Amino acid sequence: MTSSDSDLAPAPDTAPGSVPSDPLAQARAEIDALDDALHDLVMRRAAVVARLAASRAKAGSPSPLRPGREAMILRRLLARHAGPLPPVALVRLWRELLASSSAQQGGFTVAVHGRGPERLAREHFGSLTPLEILPSAARALAAVAGGEAQVAVLPLPEEGEAPEAAWWLGLDSPRLQVIARLPFLAAGGEEGALAVAPGAPDPSGADRSLLRLEAVGEPGRAPLAAALAAAGLAPRMLQLRRDGGVLRALAEVDGVLTADDPRLAGLPVDRALPLGFYAVPERGDQG
Numbered sequence: 001m002t003s004s005d006s007d008l009a010p011a012p013d014t015a016p017g018s019v020p021s022d023p024l025a026q027a028r029a030e031i032d033a034l035d036d037a038l039h040d041l042v043m044r045r046a047a048v049v050a051r052l053a054a055s056r057a058k059a060g061s062p063s064p065l066r067p068g069r070e071a072m073i074l075r076r077l078l079a080r081h082a083g084p085l086p087p088v089a090l091v092r093l094w095r096e097l098l099a100s101s102s103a104q105q106g107g108f109t110v111a112v113h114g115r116g117p118e119r120l121a122r123e124h125f126g127s128l129t130p131l132e133i134l135p136s137a138a139r140a141l142a143a144v145a146g147g148e149a150q151v152a153v154l155p156l157p158e159e160g161e162a163p164e165a166a167w168w169l170g171l172d173s174p175r176l177q178v179i180a181r182l183p184f185l186a187a188g189g190e191e192g193a194l195a196v197a198p199g200a201p202d203p204s205g206a207d208r209s210l211l212r213l214e215a216v217g218e219p220g221r222a223p224l225a226a227a228l229a230a231a232g233l234a235p236r237m238l239q240l241r242r243d244g245g246v247l248r249a250l251a252e253v254d255g256v257l258t259a260d261d262p263r264l265a266g267l268p269v270d271r272a273l274p275l276g277f278y279a280v281p282e283r284g285d286q287g
C-alpha cells in the first residue's frame with residue numbers, strides 16, 4: 001500500500017459496520033449517524049413545505065410569512081426542550097429553517113432601518129435572506145408598500161423620539177401592520193425591533209396589539225390610561241406625544257385587537273386605530 005492509499009483508506013476503527021473502540025471515533029460515528037438522520041428529516045420538512053407552496057393553500061396572500069404559526073412552533077419546541085443545547089441555539093437553528101422555508105415559497109427580502117434592527121433581522125430571518133438597508137423607516141415602509149420587500153424591520157418606538165423617527169405615526173394600517181416583535185426569545189433589557197408587513201398577522205394564541213390614539217382635547221396620561229383600562233384595554237405600555245394641539249399615543253395591550261373591536265368605540269379620543277399585533281416573546285434569561 002502506498003502512503004497516499006493509506007491516507008484515503010478508512011482507519012480500522014471506522015470501517016463501515018464495525019464499532020469503533022476509540023472514544024473519539026465512536027462519538028464521531030454516532031454524530032455522523034445523527035447528522036444523516038437530521039439531514040433526512042430536514043429534507044423531508046422542505047419537501048412538505050414545497051408541497052404546501054404548490055398546493056396554493058396560501059394563494060392570494062402577499063407574503064408566505066406566518067409569524068403566529070412560527071411563534072407556535074418555537075413555543076412548542078422550547079416547552080419540550082431539555083439537555084445541554086442552550087434554548088437560544090435551538091431558536092437560532094429553527095429561525096434558519098423557518099426563513100429558508102419562507103424563501104422556498106417565493107422571493108423574500110427584508111427592508112431594514114437601524115443598526116439594532118439590522119442585527120435582529122439577520123438573526124430572525126436567517127443568514128441567507130437578502131436585507132435591504134435603508135436610511136429611514138419611511139423608506140423601509142415604502143419598500144414594503146411597493147412590493148420590493150416583504151417585511152420591514154424597524155426600531156421599537158420610544159417616547160420622546162424625533163417626529164421622523166416615530167414611524168408608527170404614519171403607519172398605513174390596515175394596509176401595513178405590525179406582525180412580529182424581535183427577538184422572539186428575549187433575555188429582557190436588550191434592544192428590540194418590530195416587523196411590519198402587508199395585511200393582518202396570524203394570531204399565535206398569546207399576542208399583544210399596538211393601538212394608535214389621536215385626540216385633539218389633549219387628555220393626560222393618567223386619564224387616558226384609566227379610560228383604556230375601563231374599556232378592557234389596560235395598557236402594558238403607553239407612549240404619548242404632543243404635536244401642535246394634537247395628542248398622539250401608542251398603547252400596547254394584551255390580545256388581538258382589530259378595527260371592529262367594540263371596546264374602541266367608547267374611548268375618549270378622536271381616532272383609535274389598531275396597528276397590528278405580535279406573539280408575546282418568550283423569556284430566554286436562562287439561555
Ligand SMILES: O=C(O)C(=O)C[C@]1(C(=O)O)C=C[C@@H](O)C=C1
Binds near residue numbers: 052
Ligand atoms: O405553515 C405555513 O404556512 C408554512 O409556510 C410553513 C412554515 C414552516 O416552515 O413551518 C414556513 C413559513 C411560515 O412563516 C410558517 C411556517
